[in-house]
Amino acid sequence: MMPDANVSMSQSSTHKRRRGSFRNRIAFYLLAIGSACGLGNIWRFPYVVGENGGGAFLLVYIFLSLTIGLSVLIAELIMGRTNEASLLKITRKVSVQNKKSFFWFGRLSLFISLVILAYYSVISGWVLHFLTQFLVGLFRSDRMHYLGNISMNVLNENGLLQFALASVHLLICGFIVLRGVTERFEKILTAVLPLFGILVFLILTRSLSLPSSPEVLRFLFYPDFSKLNLTSLGHAMGHVLFTLSLGMGVLVTFGSYFKEDEHLPTLGVRVTLVDTIISIVAVLMIFPIAFSISNKPLTDPSLLFEALPQLFLKIEYGEYFGLAFFLCLWVAALNASIALLETLISNLSDRFQQANRFSAAWLVILVTLFLTVFPAFSGTLFKNIKLLNQSLIENLDSVLINYLLPISVLGMIIIFFKSINEIDYKEKFVNESSESSQMLVKNWIWVLKWLAPFLIILGLILQFFSVIKNSFLK
Numbered sequence: 001m002m003p004d005a006n007v008s009m010s011q012s013s014t015h016k017r018r019r020g021s022f023r024n025r026i027a028f029y030l031l032a033i034g035s036a037c038g039l040g041n042i043w044r045f046p047y048v049v050g051e052n053g054g055g056a057f058l059l060v061y062i063f064l065s066l067t068i069g070l071s072v073l074i075a076e077l078i079m080g081r082t083n084e085a086s087l088l089k090i091t092r093k094v095s096v097q098n099k100k101s102f103f104w105f106g107r108l109s110l111f112i113s114l115v116i117l118a119y120y121s122v123i124s125g126w127v128l129h130f131l132t133q134f135l136v137g138l139f140r141s142d143r144m145h146y147l148g149n150i151s152m153n154v155l156n157e158n159g160l161l162q163f164a165l166a167s168v169h170l171l172i173c174g175f176i177v178l179r180g181v182t183e184r185f186e187k188i189l190t191a192v193l194p195l196f197g198i199l200v201f202l203i204l205t206r207s208l209s210l211p212s213s214p215e216v217l218r219f220l221f222y223p224d225f226s227k228l229n230l231t232s233l234g235h236a237m238g239h240v241l242f243t244l245s246l247g248m249g250v251l252v253t254f255g256s257y258f259k260e261d262e263h264l265p266t267l268g269v270r271v272t273l274v275d276t277i278i279s280i281v282a283v284l285m286i287f288p289i290a291f292s293i294s295n296k297p298l299t300d301p302s303l304l305f306e307a308l309p310q311l312f313l314k315i316e317y318g319e320y321f322g323l324a325f326f327l328c329l330w331v332a333a334l335n336a337s338i339a340l341l342e343t344l345i346s347n348l349s350d351r352f353q354q355a356n357r358f359s360a361a362w363l364v365i366l367v368t369l370f371l372t373v374f375p376a377f378s379g380t381l382f383k384n385i386k387l388l389n390q391s392l393i394e395n396l397d398s399v400l401i402n403y404l405l406p407i408s409v410l411g412m413i414i415i416f417f418k419s420i421n422e423i424d425y426k427e428k429f430v431n432e433s434s435e436s437s438q439m440l441v442k443n444w445i446w447v448l449k450w451l452a453p454f455l456i457i458l459g460l461i462l463q464f465f466s467v468i469k470n471s472f473l474k
């Protein structure tokens with residue numbers, strides 16, 4: 001979620017003082033970490049690791065996160081801070097200066113944000129479904145029996161329910177953003193995130209005490225490189241970019257709100273570390289339960305929702321744990337969705353000075369609501385639309401995260417170097433009091449100029465070969 005949204009979004013960025021700044025450092029860190037940590041870590045990462053064979057993939061992921069993810073994250077923040085504007089406005093400036101059209105980078109990235117917001121709202125709707133089931137369960141006399149029967153099946157068979165839940169989620173985001181209650185929501189978030197941390201820690205200890213955990217630890221920490229295939233690099237790259245909220249302009253907008261004295265690379269390191277640790281913790285929390293289920297759904301997007309309730313049913317006060325867990329997860333998802341919504345509104349208001357915040361917000365919400373129809377009805381109305389043996393929602397996930405996000409990040413890197421001169425970005429990176437930043441600045445630029453483009457393009461090419469191999473060479 002973006003701070004001081006009311007002030008900053010509508011009045012644009014014509015002067016430094018006009019953009020809002022963060023109230024205090026803790027809230028500021030919580031918000032930055034909050035927008036990175038969400039369903040990507042807890043829901044998506046475990047099944048992506050399962051799909052890609054465990055330990056070796058985890059290593060590739062950690063490597064990419066700490067090199068490319070971290071470098072691009074810092075670049076996006078610095079780009080927002082230096083230009084004091086959102087992405088669309090920056091690409092416009094760069095296009096005018098270079099007499100070339102760089103607009104499409106900005107447009108692509110906002111298009112991706114819009115579709116990801118729709119997709120993210122549908123998954124947040126799933127969380128909302130489990131949350132309400134646990135809540136209803138508490139009031140029933142046959143509580144345990146009722147909770148024992150909750151599963152993804154109800155959702156899979158009911159597209160309308162998925163659409164309705166996603167709409168509720170999106171409208172609540174819109175309400176928070178438009179009614180200017182972001183400050184109140186920030187307070188809730190500040191309370192919920194630490195509680196979520198404690199809950200996850202408790203579930204983790206319980207989960208690791210299951211008899212399956214030695215097998216899980218071997219699967220995760222004894223890398224078997226033969227399990228890597230043509231798609232592994234692209235999948236790891238896509239997930240790193242998604243989970244750190246890169247390539248969507250979110251961190252550019254974020255950066256434009258930061259105070260001058262905040263050292264952005266330090267913030268970037270902390271956000272990346274926390275995000276990576278949370279993802280690993282999520283896998284350690286969910287895999288032991290999944291490994292104890294007879295037909296383990298390791299590679300399935302329903303993994304989190306199939307596995308966790310099984311544990312809640314077994315432990316004392318599990319129904320309360322379940323309720324609290326899904327509530328915290330939903331608040332985290334709400335926060336991440338608000339960050340995306342704010343970015344889209346901010347870009348529209350920044351770019352089109354005449355667009356007022358209210359109409360911009362409604363436009364974004366309505367278009368997003370329309371887009372949610374596709375993932376929501378993927379298993380019902382659109383169940384016959386299959387490509388490469390995958391459903392519409394699986395293809396949407398893959399195209400957005402494994403292909404479009406990396407392309408958008410390539411554009412982001414180009415815009416970064418075009419919009420800021422060398423002296424400026426080096427000055428923003430180097431902290432006088434820290435010797436390490438003086439040493440690292442060269443590595444950071446090297447990763448942005450060479451390593452990131454090379455690995456992103458390699459990942460895309462390898463995935464492309466894999467598609468060709470699977471479609472034609474069978």
Ligand code: PFF
Pocket residue numbers: 035036037038039040041242243244245246248250336337339340
């Ligand atoms: N980083 C979020 C997650 O891992 O759940 C996903 C996300 C949220 C991406 C917000 C982009 C964003 F603006």
